[in-house]
Amino acid sequence: MPRLHFVHPDGSAQAVEAEPGESVMAVATQQQVAGIVGECGGCCSCATCHVYVDSPWFEALAAPDEMEVMMLEAAVEPTAHSRLCCQITVADDLDGMVLRIPAGQL
Amino acid sequence: MSESSDQHYVIVGAGQAGAEVASELRKRGFEGQISLIGDESVAPYRRPPLSKAYFSGDAEADSLLVLKPPQLEKNGIDLLSGVTVDAIDRATHTVTLSDGRSLQYDKLALTTGGRARPLPCPGNDLDGVFLLRSLADVDAIRAHCNAETRMAIVGGGFIGLEVAASARKAGMAVTVVETLDRVLARVTAPVVSAFFERIHREAGVDLRTGVRVEAIEGTTKVEGVRLGDGSVIPADVVVVGIGLIPNVELAEAAGLEVDNGIVVDACAQTSDPDIVAAGDCANHPNRFAGERIRLESVQNAMEQARVAAGTMLGAESPYDAVPWFWSDQYDCKLQMAGLSGGYDDIVLRGDPAAEKRFSAFYLRDGQLIAADSVGRPQDFMFAKKLVTLNIAPDRAKLADPEVPLKAFLPA
The missing domain is CATH 3.50.50.60 (FAD/NAD(P)-binding domain)
Incomplete structure (x- = not known):
């Protein structure tokens, strides 16, 4: 099972096992990863699952759709590595992916 | 929080608010027992997709679960499903369940939600x-x-x-x-x-x-x-689909203050210091409404639930989140920030009569109090911030789709 590494704003890391096919947001909220809220349940409506994805995984992800791009523009402190993790589907080749959690979601 | 390990916190109602109270208690380090009681036979799930992706078959029931059984177990959340709470005895800190069991609680959370309002006309019980x-x-x-x-x-x-x-x-x-x-x-x-x-x-x-x-x-x-x-x-x-009736009967019978919902303060506390309430069932003071209100939304369920969990742990922090809602219909996503009731002016960005992308901004005394956006998620996201900050934007610039809402934020 792929492992995902969440890095909290204070630098502490949390590794979780993820089922391929689930969204990263669903994995994070199920496993109580603080700072990933996922209020809208994964339909790209709230931007409370904003993360920064490290290279090389960021480049390996399918490109965000227009809705996600527009939501990210207005997220808290977006960067070139910002994604909404409800739009990322866990897959075997994402094993080891590092996702950094922003200091705030709103 | 070492003294918390012998405590028993009971949550009545296993919807999104109830699940969030349980999750938040654990995230904040509560080590005692958590019992989450729900009248449905399934683990806590998200209701918004019921009329959308789940209805149309685009989402499986499993994908709606907020906490799956393994996670409930891992987090030490005892889910008592398929049972209702018949009574709360506040004097003895006991709840009685429909299956005859009774539970002692140290703190109690009421996240009882609501039920759909039946159609009050002849034929409402026909098959179909x-x-x-x-x-x-x-x-x-x-x-x-x-x-x-x-x-x-x-x-x-x-x-x-x-x-x-x-x-x-x-x-x-x-x-x-x-x-x-x-x-x-x-x-x-x-x-x-x-x-x-x-x-x-x-x-x-x-x-x-x-x-x-x-x-x-x-x-x-x-x-x-x-x-x-x-x-x-x-x-x-x-x-x-003609509205929701809040489930307040249990609270009312227990002598808690009830008035269009279970009456709570800004920290989600009811008229009993050992009982909190949150979500669709809770009537709370809300600065965005300018009065007491009961909100039926996921945003309110989750954010108020976190406030309630804090209050259970003695870490009161008032609920002060801007209300927001969304709706998906066909290829249109509506996102609403704030509460538009009481607006005295409305400014449009885009033409709702001709396009499928527009925002309607609601102003009161010049101040932005709410926005409804279709296909303009940046407007929604920044409107949330502007409403929270009580910003009074320039009307002409607000109407101009070329001016990003970000421009109205204080530097």
């Missing part, structure tokens, strides 16, 4: 008439439907319109009946209602506004819906 609140409700509706089904929907609110969109997508013939003279009348401006009326009519929905339902006709099964103007809409299935 459905309310929509639970997974089981949607499973029952779907079992009655195929592409040939003629569906009549009573109520032009979010549930009714989302079901209409899902049913049209499945190929059904759909009629929506709304008593008021426009859809979404309680939550949005006429110009936004008109937009949604247009997209539903363009999608082939027979939309009837300003007319009431007199009766559901049929002998054992639904055959039609008779309206106040005498006309009868032939139908095989009727879905009723």
